Amino acid sequence: MTTNDAPPGPADIDETDRKILKILQTDGRVALSEIARRLDMGSATIHERTNDLEERGYIREYRAVLDPEMLGFPEVAFVQVEAEAGRASGVAERLAEDPSIQEIHEVTGDSDVLLKVRVPDRDALTDLLTRIGEHDGVRRTATNVALRSVREENRLDL
Amino acid sequence: MTTNDAPPGPADIDETDRKILKILQTDGRVALSEIARRLDMGSATIHERTNDLEERGYIREYRAVLDPEMLGFPEVAFVQVEAEAGRASGVAERLAEDPSIQEIHEVTGDSDVLLKVRVPDRDALTDLLTRIGEHDGVRRTATNVALRSVREENRLDL
DNA sequence: AATGAAAGCTTAACGCC
DNA sequence: GGCGTTAAGCTTTCATT
Numbered sequence: 055m056t057t058n059d060a061p062p063g064p065a066d067i068d069e070t071d072r073k074i075l076k077i078l079q080t081d082g083r084v085a086l087s088e089i090a091r092r093l094d095m096g097s098a099t100i101h102e103r104t105n106d107l108e109e110r111g112y113i114r115e116y117r118a119v120l121d122p123e124m125l126g127f128p129e130v131a132f133v134q135v136e137a138e139a140g141r142a143s144g145v146a147e148r149l150a151e152d153p154s155i156q157e158i159h160e161v162t163g164d165s166d167v168l169l170k171v172r173v174p175d176r177d178a179l180t181d182l183l184t185r186i187g188e189h190d191g192v193r194r195t196a197t198n199v200a201l202r203s204v205r206e207e208n209r210l211d212l
Numbered sequence: 213m214t215t216n217d218a219p220p221g222p223a224d225i226d227e228t229d230r231k232i233l234k235i236l237q238t239d240g241r242v243a244l245s246e247i248a249r250r251l252d253m254g255s256a257t258i259h260e261r262t263n264d265l266e267e268r269g270y271i272r273e274y275r276a277v278l279d280p281e282m283l284g285f286p287e288v289a290f291v292q293v294e295a296e297a298g299r300a301s302g303v304a305e306r307l308a309e310d311p312s313i314q315e316i317h318e319v320t321g322d323s324d325v326l327l328k329v330r331v332p333d334r335d336a337l338t339d340l341l342t343r344i345g346e347h348d349g350v351r352r353t354a355t356n357v358a359l360r361s362v363r364e365e366n367r368l369d370l
Numbered sequence: 371a372a373t374g375a376a377a378g379c380t381t382a383a384c385g386c387c
Numbered sequence: 388g389g390c391g392t393t394a395a396g397c398t399t400t401c402a403t404t
Contacts, residue, residue, distance in 0.1 A: 083240060098389075098390060112282055126221060202301070
């Protein structure tokens with residue numbers, strides 16, 4: 055046996071990597087040469103480290119974050135799904151097909167699966183709840199509509 | 213009065229803009245010249261349209277999406293916060309200071325504010341719940357821990 | 371609104387330390 | 388692991404339509 059069978063983790067990146075991740079997390083389109091300037095390093099080095107961070111899976115992807123209101127998806131709701139005994143995982147997986155469902159979590163508590171959904175209007179929400187309720191293994195749903203979303207973030211506090 | 217007092221919305225972008233947004237939403241670091249190739253247009257045109265989409269606010273930002281597990285933030289929980297009457301908005305705003313809280317929504321239903329939090333471990337969650345409970349106007353909290361997160365997305369279904 | 375052309379900059383690969 | 392160099396490719400501006 056080796057001294058480390060654990061999956062790669064925070065211990066496997068150094069301060070420079072962490073700084074690179076912080077910068078890319080805030081500005082995903084920044085030039086590597088600009089990162090090199092800020093960290094006072096050669097841009098070949100930044101290029102190499104960034105490639106490693108991507109290959110090792112620390113960086114999953116790069117995305118433009120769009121404005122949901124301006125693009126016609128102003129309504130957010132959280133749907134608590136109660137599933138039949140032992141069927142929560144299966145339900146969760148099948149719900150993943152629906153593009154209106156942004157988040158799917160199996161959770162502790164009164165419900166088994168918690169969904170975050172985003173839709174254009176209340177009618178679309180009604181349709182979505184009907185769709186969810188029709189899935190095999192779904193016993194019932196309880197929905198909390200967001201009246202105001204103060205914060206929606208994905209950043210990690212590195 | 214003009215014929216359009218509404219905020220800018222989906223009607224204000226054309227098919228080309230929508231295609232650009234779809235591409236950037238999936239690959240935030242793609243070269244403008246590559247978008248131009250895919251859409252069979254000049255790269256100066258893509259540059260101009262992309263700048264407009266940024267300036268008009270359709271594109272909020274560009275981000276690298278990092279792997280939370282690998283970076284030491286494996287625990288997700290949803291915290292339902294019950295606030296004193298009329299104090300939900302104030303509570304929501306003050307909670308926004310805490311970097312462990314990724315999402316803050318004022319919601320309908322039994323609780324007033326719903327939080328999505330991400331922390332390194334259960335101890336950090338305990339500390340966070342203590343912090344939340346100490347805020348003025350917070351009456352009580354109920355927490356659902358995520359056992360498995362099947363999907364965490366921000367993409368819009370354009 | 372879209373374009374081609376051109377200047378300056380960036381990326382990605384290589385060899386060297 | 389980090390760096391400088393370099394060729395290829397990219398961004399950005401601008402005059403033109």
